[in-house]
Amino acid sequence: MPTALDRMLTIDDLKRRAKRRVPKMFFDYADSGSWTEGTYRDNEADFQKIRLRQRVAVNMEGRTLRTQMMGEEVAMPVALAPTGLTGMQIADGEIKAAKAAEKFGVPFTLSTMSICSIEDIAEHTTRPFWFQLYVMRDREFIYRLIDRAKAAKCSALVLTMDLQVLGQRHKDLRNGLSAPPKFTPKHVWQMATRPLWAFGMLGTQRRTFRNIHGHVSGAADLGSLSAWTASQFDPTLSWSDVRWIKERFGGPVIVKGVLDPEDAKLAIANGADAIIVSNHGGRQLDGAPSSIRVLPEILDAVNGAVDVYLDGGIRSGQDVLKAVALGAKGAFIGRAFLYGLGAGGEAGVTRALEIIQREMDITMALMGERDIHNVGPHNIYSNDLLRRQGY
């Protein structure tokens, strides 16, 4: 008997199911960009402009998507992006997503702003995961946070550089988003109309930012996310910080949030081991170009010095292949896995990964490729993309 999740054929199917199961304020938190949401929309729309080259009568047997990311074996070149408040999409969300990623064989990245802590994830997984760092004013706290990631054997640190101040997201402000949730009649109603979610939440103690709560003074009640972020995130963060962070962590540092070729060069000059071309899923500078649009110029600037990854707008296996064809070593997915999580917990994340994997596999075959390592510019009409975008 196929389950409801088996009938989900696209990430969009999972999104619709998540919307029915996750309280509005948390679903909206995932499905939002800053201001007009123009960059959020472009991230997805610009993938649609790239056309794939069909080849026929090529032996398609024995295909493989297996490759490496940061020297680690992966089932396909896809990693779970760090997302805050993931444990509010469903109870213990980060643990569930990390377990799904581990079983599938792709990296999981835990956000600083997660509900489940670094230690929670370490306790529930057996292989190393990645940790995403936001640099805050309280440096003692950041030192300890890096040390905790190290103690949990995190095998890479993802250093996010594009959130020194928070881009304004209208939905979050209108919804009064906070963690733990407030208990106004509006919020109680949103939660009460999602009974499965509510029962799950009643069954867990993990309802606040556990990487932070109890580890930093003055954060007993985190209250409004935007107010707290405004007071804690370090607006003086600079490229020179990459060095001491790297030294303290002692492992590879992936710099996330690069959208400009000059910044890519600066990241590398300051020790980045890899970069993620990202506009934070359209949640920070609205009006910035989509990630896929700037990928080619950043690859030119990097000139093979480090691996370049991309995130933003990946909703299918085809999107991953397009990024890889343009030269990315892999892609990170944010909302694609969050919708799976909201739709069906660990099994829902597995389903999201299966959807992406199957689509990559079949698409690769129809492009006449058997090995992901052979996918390249010859598989797409990239000139088309550049011309349409006015380059």
Ligand SMILES: Cc1cc2nc3c(=O)[nH]c(=O)nc-3n(C[C@H](O)[C@H](O)[C@H](O)COP(=O)(O)O)c2cc1C
């Ligand atoms: C709900 C949500 C929360 C996010 N929280 C974080 C975070 O805590 N740290 C971070 O570096 N990026 C965060 N991001 C950005 C993601 O890591 C990633 O850049 C983005 O989701 C990619 O776009 P996509 O969702 O279209 O795949 C968040 C994104 C979403 C959707």
